[in-house]
Amino acid sequence: MKDAKTLANKKNSQALVNVSHLPKYHGSKWIRRGLPTAAECWSLSEQHSAGKDGTDTKHLKNSLHRAVSLHPWKWPKRQVFFIADAHADAEAFVASLVASGGVRKTGPNDCDFKLTKEGRKGLFVIGGDCLDKGPSNLKLLDAIRHLMVSEAEVKLLAGNHDMRLLMGLRALSLKRDPRTEHLFVRMGPKVLPLLREIKQRYLSDKHALKGMPGVNECREKIFPSENWFNEFPEAAAWLMPEKSIERELDRLRKKVDGFEQACSDAGLTLQEVYAAALKASELFLEKKGEYAWFFKKMQLTHQEGSFLFIHAGLDDRITSIIEEESIDYLNALFQQQVKHDLFEFYYGPLANTMRTKYRKVDMPLTCHGVDRAYRLGVHAIIHGHVNRTEGQRIMMREGMIHIEGDVTMDRNSRKKEGLKGYGMGVTIIHPKGQVIGISNDYPYAKIFEPGHYLN
Numbered sequence: 001m002k003d004a005k006t007l008a009n010k011k012n013s014q015a016l017v018n019v020s021h022l023p024k025y026h027g028s029k030w031i032r033r034g035l036p037t038a039a040e041c042w043s044l045s046e047q048h049s050a051g052k053d054g055t056d057t058k059h060l061k062n063s064l065h066r067a068v069s070l071h072p073w074k075w076p077k078r079q080v081f082f083i084a085d086a087h088a089d090a091e092a093f094v095a096s097l098v099a100s101g102g103v104r105k106t107g108p109n110d111c112d113f114k115l116t117k118e119g120r121k122g123l124f125v126i127g128g129d130c131l132d133k134g135p136s137n138l139k140l141l142d143a144i145r146h147l148m149v150s151e152a153e154v155k156l157l158a159g160n161h162d163m164r165l166l167m168g169l170r171a172l173s174l175k176r177d178p179r180t181e182h183l184f185v186r187m188g189p190k191v192l193p194l195l196r197e198i199k200q201r202y203l204s205d206k207h208a209l210k211g212m213p214g215v216n217e218c219r220e221k222i223f224p225s226e227n228w229f230n231e232f233p234e235a236a237a238w239l240m241p242e243k244s245i246e247r248e249l250d251r252l253r254k255k256v257d258g259f260e261q262a263c264s265d266a267g268l269t270l271q272e273v274y275a276a277a278l279k280a281s282e283l284f285l286e287k288k289g290e291y292a293w294f295f296k297k298m299q300l301t302h303q304e305g306s307f308l309f310i311h312a313g314l315d316d317r318i319t320s321i322i323e324e325e326s327i328d329y330l331n332a333l334f335q336q337q338v339k340h341d342l343f344e345f346y347y348g349p350l351a352n353t354m355r356t357k358y359r360k361v362d363m364p365l366t367c368h369g370v371d372r373a374y375r376l377g378v379h380a381i382i383h384g385h386v387n388r389t390e391g392q393r394i395m396m397r398e399g400m401i402h403i404e405g406d407v408t409m410d411r412n413s414r415k416k417e418g419l420k421g422y423g424m425g426v427t428i429i430h431p432k433g434q435v436i437g438i439s440n441d442y443p444y445a446k447i448f449e450p451g452h453y454l455n
Contacts (some may be wrong), residue, residue, distance in 0.1 A: 002049050019231035021430045023101025023438070026116055030105040031095040034440035038105075042437065042448040054331035058451050063399040067306075068454065070374040076305040079118060080429040084127025084311070084384025085416045087161070088134030088193065090143050093349055095148065096409065099438050100124075102414060110139050111146040124152055124301060127384040127405060128159025128354065132293075135411035138404055141291055148293075155302045158295075158334065159311045159384070160354040166295050166314060167342050169281045171194060172221065178231035179343035182224040184193035184277070186192050188255045195276035196266055197434035202279050209275055212446040218274040223256060240347050244361070248438040288327055300334040301352060308378045311403065313356040313386035316369035317349040323372050358397055370400045380450075383428060389417050391442030392427055403427060403448070407439040 025035055044057055047148050067073070081100040086093040090110045097103040102119030106112045120453030124147065131137055132410075148154050163188045171183035203209075213221070227233075229252070240248070263273050283289045301310040308314070321330050330350075336347035345351055349363060356362040381397075384406035393404045408414055414423055425439040437446035 001267065001413060019430055021434055021436065022071035023099065023426075023428065023436075025098055025101065027113070029099060030108055030112070031091075031098050032424065032440065033218060034321075035424060036100050036438060036440075036443055036445045038443075039436070039445040039447050042435075042446040043395065057223065057453070058400070059399075060394075063396060063401065064450055064453050065378070066371075067374045067379040068398065070377070071306075073379055073450065073454075074305040074377060075431050075433060076123075076307070076429055077431055078311075079122035079431065080304050080307070081119075081122055082125045082127055082382050082427040082429070083425070085129040085138055085159070085387065085406040085409060086134070086139050087124075087129055087410035087413060088131055088137040089412075089422050090134075090136040090139035092134070092411070093140055095424040096426050099122075099424045099440075100428060102152070103147070104304070108399050110136075110143045110313060113146070113150075113257070114399060115152055122153075123155065123304065125155045125304075125309045125382075126157060127309065127382075128157045129161045129384060129406075130159065131165055131194060132161040133193075133412050135412070136197075136215070137194040138201060138291075141294060144295065148297075154297075155234070155299065155309070156300065157309060157311050158298045158300055158354055161190065162350070163296075163354060165194070165280075166338065167346060169285055170342060170354070172188070172281065172341075176225065176344065178224075178228055178235040182228055182232070182240070182252055183215065183346075185223055185259050185341065186252060186254050186258065189266070190263060192266040192268060192273075194251045195280065196268060197275055198279050198283070199268070199356070199441055200273055202283075203272070203275055209271055212271050212275050212347065213397045215270050218270040219260075219452055222274060222277075223259075229253070236343075238346065239344065245346075247361075250355060264363030268288055281421045287371060295338075299331040300350065301327060301330060301379065304378055304429065306379040307382050308373070311354045311384045312383055313358060313365065314373065314396070314400070315352050315356060315365045315370065315380060316364035316372075317347065317363060318353055319365075319369040319372040320351075322376055322378075355385070365398050366401070367398050370398045373400060382429070387413065387417075388439075389441060391425065391439035391446060392437030394448060401439070401450075403435060405437075407441065424428075428453070 014285040022039055079100050083096045094110055098105050102117050102122055103113040106356055130140055168184040168187040171180045236245050283291045334350055352363040379402040382403050386404050387406045387408045388404055389408055391407055395402045407423055409423040411422045428436040431449050434451055435448040
């Protein structure tokens with residue numbers, strides 16, 4: 001990494017800004033190199049700024065002035081460290097903790113880290129999608145747990161990949177119902193690395209499959225019934241539009257057709273998949289399960305000052321719920337639906353916060369919803385879900401600032417994107433009026449100062 005003086009002299013580079021708030025990387029010898037040591041003003045010109053979505057200076061200024069006219073801007077009283085979409089890459093997650101300045105790496109193992117002074121005073125927001133894709137689901141969860149027991153304050157947000165596991169496991173124990181019996185296979189091949197890890201860690205004994213049903217019975221327990229494709233449209237009609245039902249049927253046909261082969265490709269028999277799923281249910285869903293804390297601690301969203309942290313984004317119905325009730329109510333509703341009505345949760349408005357990409361098929365966020373959010377004191381959304389390959393990005397959605405914090409951390413996704421090794425990244429909300437985006441895929445720390453655009 002070039003030093004700050006060299007970067008400052010780089011022709012046509014962005015003006016370097018005050019680096020006094022940049023974190024110190026404690027124990028960086030234990031992680032990959034490449035974290036930035038210099039900072040620049042967060043460039044808006046790099047964004048695609050045509051139309052109502054995108055970002056340019058004029059658009060940003062107008063939106064900020066509109067926001068503060070409805071509610072004053074409020075900065076958190078402590079540093080907030082946002083890390084999203086680790087996707088089962090424990091090394092990437094721990095390296096991102098180091099990038100935050102909130103932990104000191106003390107050795108080569110995933111849990112060889114301690115809180116720094118900044119970490120003890122700050123808040124870590126884990127922005128969802130801890131599972132799938134990467135090489136180490138269980139090790140990542142162990143690292144998160146180590147962070148929690150180190151007495152860090154941690155908010156754990158729900159991501160769509162995380163919730164698919166919860167729904168799939170719970171569906172196995174529920175009475176067969178067309179609204180839910182497909183949810184295990186709906187996870188698709190992405191769940192198989194986790195099940196393989198569980199098999200290797202907990203079911204390696206030669207007697208591990210003793211008492212398991214035969215292959216055909218396991219198939220019946222895992223797959224939806226033959227009549228599911230005829231029964232689901234009628235069962236779902238009260239909540240889902242016809243086109244959404246058609247998309248769901250098409251999606252399930254592909255997953256049903258390919259799931260058994262995917263199991264074989266992963267080196268798992270259907271009996272092993274079913275046995276690992278039962279063990280996963282014990283680990284994650286039973287009260288004394290080793291990973292029961294994961295879903296117990298999970299919430300849908302968190303507000304800190306004028307910033308709303310969420311996995312994917314907002315829509316009008318969610319802003320209405322918050323306006324009529326509160327964020328605490330929204331999080332309680334999330335837990336209630338997950339426990340008692342998986343179908344309404346996953347196909348209703350709450351799950352849209354975990355999967356929206358503001359497409360036509362997603363529930364809409366309009367200027368009315370944005371104004372509601374402004375009146376509630378929400379002026380910026382910090383989220384993951386949309387992976388970036390050059391660090392964080394600022395986008396405007398109907399006039400609402402969205403800071404995209406998924407920096408493509410897990411090495412399997414990075415390989416597909418042509419990136420090397422694991423990624424590191426953190427979005428820091430600093431009480432002194434700065435949003436700082438740090439990634440090993442961009443040479444500078446990006447500094448966004450909303451107050452600059454309000455002058």
